[in-house]
Amino acid sequence: MARPATFWLAAPSRFAALSKPRARLALGMLVLLLLACLTALTVPDPAAVAGGATSQSDQTDLMVYEKIVAGVKGGGDYYTVATDTLRAGGYPLRPFVTVRMPSLALVLAALPAWAPRILLWLLAAYVALIWSMRLAEALPRTLPRLVALFLLAGSLLAFVQADLAPFHEIWAGLLIALSLGLRRPGRWFESAAFGLTAMLIRETALLYALVMLVLAWRDGARREATGWLVAILLFAVALAAHAYAVMGVTGAHDPASPGWSGLLGFGFFVKAISLATALQLLPITAAALLVGLALFGWAAWNDPLGLRVAALLAVYAVLNGVFARSDTFYWGLMVAPVFLAGLAFVPDGLRDLLRPGLDRPRITVTRVAR
Secondary structure: OOOOOOOOOOOOOOOOOOOHHHHHHHHHHHHHHHHHHHHHHHOOOOOOOOOOOOOHHHHHHHHHHHHHHHHHHOOOOHHHHHHHHHHHOOOOOEOHHHOOOOHHHHHHHHOOOOHHHHHHHHHHHHHHHHHHHHHHHHOOOHHHHHHHHHHHHHHOHHHHOHHHOOOHHHHHHHHHHHHHHHOEOOEOHHHHHHHHHHHHHOHHHHHHHHHHHHHHHHOOOHHHHHHHHHHHHHHHHHHHHHHHHHHHHOOOOOOEOOOOOOOOOHHHHHHHHHHHOHHHHOOHHHHHHHHHHHHHHHHHOOOHHHHHHHHHHHHHHHHHHHHOOHHHHHHHHHHOOOHHHHHHHHHHHHHHHHHHHHOOOOOOOOOOOO
């Protein structure tokens, strides 16, 4: 009896059509990926979390953002308040990107004290709703859908913690996830708009916009590519205005950043993702292997959305591995909101890689009467 074409998915995985040699090569690459993920065991714990979620470094970052919001709420000019607060905390002020763009602080300062947490929960709930619908399209049966929802909840664990509302990566990560979930072939305007909003909150969201631009151009979606290009240009104008404003309140005497060339490797990205999701509750060995399997799962999903998530994760893995320092582990939040949902695609991906090696040639015996 022939085996069904899929295990959980509505359509075969990206690896279903591979020949036996290519399937074996892909399996070998998966093994190498899992081994690379285990290098997270050699990466020291980030200083901000080495003593737990309430360490002094972590609290200091949150307090800085909270003080900036409070200063703006009290009527202060954003750039004066931000640079004075950073100076008082001994933070670098050069180059200009060490000072966050004013978007998030201005919005939070304009809201009543109870509103930011409600807004954060609503945004996280909207992301969960959009992605539950997108995942339901790929997973037609009940059990896989429930598993995917459980994994999605584990990915969003940090994004419903109201105390983290002043963190720019929390909002930018959710907006990137929402932008991805809303994007469909021929429907890109909402996606580009939320992508632009993410960039205005956290500059590193530019990498996401570039991924979307490149893939839209690759697919021949010229209008979508143009839309992403316009979003990037609008962000560039806002960033130039931000740079001008920061340079107006800083000078050569202000401390400079030590730079962003941590060269901590792929293992640091794995650890950052683990800390940004429910994987932080597991031993690091198990968490690292699950990170590798989730990456494999996203690559296995044979869908334009799966390709975009996989490409985004690859780009941010390079960003974290090459440029991040141990105290910027929170960059992992930018791609964490739906990360664990990639595990839902692993069963079909593994099945399609293993099937060519497990299939045996069938011998048919025919009796010939004489």
